[in-house]
Amino acid sequence: MGKHRKIKAHLSKPVSSITGVLLLDAAAAHMVLREIEASNNHYIIGPKRGHILVRIASEFHPQRILEIGTNVGYSTILMGKELPKRARITTIEINPEFAKQAKENIARASLEPTIEVLVGDALKIIPTLKDEFDFVFIDGVKSQYYAYLQALEPNLFRGSMIVADNVSKSEAQMQDYLKHVRESGLYTSRFIMVENDGVELSIRR
Ligand SMILES: C[S@@+](CC[C@H](N)C(=O)[O-])C[C@H]1O[C@@H](n2cnc3c(N)ncnc32)[C@H](O)[C@@H]1O
Numbered sequence: 054m055g056k057h058r059k060i061k062a063h064l065s066k067p068v069s070s071i072t073g074v075l076l077l078d079a080a081a082a083h084m085v086l087r088e089i090e091a092s093n094n095h096y097i098i099g100p101k102r103g104h105i106l107v108r109i110a111s112e113f114h115p116q117r118i119l120e121i122g123t124n125v126g127y128s129t130i131l132m133g134k135e136l137p138k139r140a141r142i143t144t145i146e147i148n149p150e151f152a153k154q155a156k157e158n159i160a161r162a163s164l165e166p167t168i169e170v171l172v173g174d175a176l177k178i179i180p181t182l183k184d185e186f187d188f189v190f191i192d193g194v195k196s197q198y199y200a201y202l203q204a205l206e207p208n209l210f211r212g213s214m215i216v217a218d219n220v221s222k223s224e225a226q227m228q229d230y231l232k233h234v235r236e237s238g239l240y241t242s243r244f245i246m247v248e249n250d251g252v253e254l255s256i257r258r
Contacts (some may be wrong), residue, residue: 057064082134082162085159089127089158097127098192098218101248104186106190106216109254111135115188120144121175121201122193126155126162129177132190133164143182147193179204183236195223213257220244221251 090095098106106128110118114137122127123146128134133142139148146152152172159168171178175193179201185208191198209215217230221244224231234242234255 056079066101078163078194079134082130082164084132085158085162086127086130086161089125094125094152095134095210096124097142098131099248101250102218102250103131105245105247106218106223107131108200108215109214110190115189115214116140117184117186119182119186119187119205119208120190120192121172122191123155123170124147124151124192124249126158126168126170128192129155129168129170130159130162130164133159133162133168136167140167143171143184143186145178145193146164147172147174153188170235175201176204182198182208184208185210188216189217192218195219195226199233202230202233209257211257215240215253215255215257217253217255219250220253221246223251224253253258 058224063177076184079119092101110132116139117142118132120129120142123144129142129144136142149172149182152170156170159165159170176197186205189205189209191201202215215234216229219226220231233251234240234253238258240255240257243252245252245254
């Protein structure tokens with residue numbers, strides 16, 4: 054095959070199969086994450102707890118992820134960057150301005166094909182979701198964690214994993230959630246302290 058035909062064949066391949074482009078995509082995601090970290094956004098999980106979230110998610114090899122509380126897409130991009138092939142993330146954000154920024158950040162990180170941002174109240178959107186989720190990251194309003202979980206339970210199955218953020222700092226606002234995952238018998242649950250806050254890891258029995 055001549056040089057030009059080779060290049061043409063290369064360019065006609067799906068983007069994800071071109072190693073060089075994959076490297077560029079990883080660099081793009083990296084750049085967007087560093088930008089968000091530098092923006093002094095206090096909502097985001099941040100690099101340390103984010104690293105733990107990604108480690109848990111990648112060891113679990115999830116195929117279908119749900120996130121509640123997108124903000125500008127930081128944790129979404131962190132997870133999306135490490136996803137196994139064919140895995141998909143649905144993320145829900147109530148604030149249209151944050152959702153718009155998240156969509157832009159996700160596009161700049163070249164993760165659009167695997168991430169869907171839904172704009173609205175998670176408590177109204179979750180009951181409309183048809184899919185079952187094997188990995189859920191809960192990071193919306195702290196006092197609503199239990200309500201999110203109740204709405205979500207029909208979409209979980211044995212082995213589904215739920216990671217809830219800010220379980221140490223906001224413990225008082227999520228007593229009902231923690232009691233449910235720790236004492237209902239429906240989950241195997243444990244707390245992990247990272248930096249100055251913690252996450253609760255619960256697996257549906
Ligand atoms: C702590 S921030 C999420 C941070 C993000 N997960 C990260 O680590 O990059 C919580 C977000 O949840 C959103 N939120 C609050 N209530 C919500 C609801 N009922 N449904 C969906 N999103 C909600 C807020 O607007 C806010 O952007």
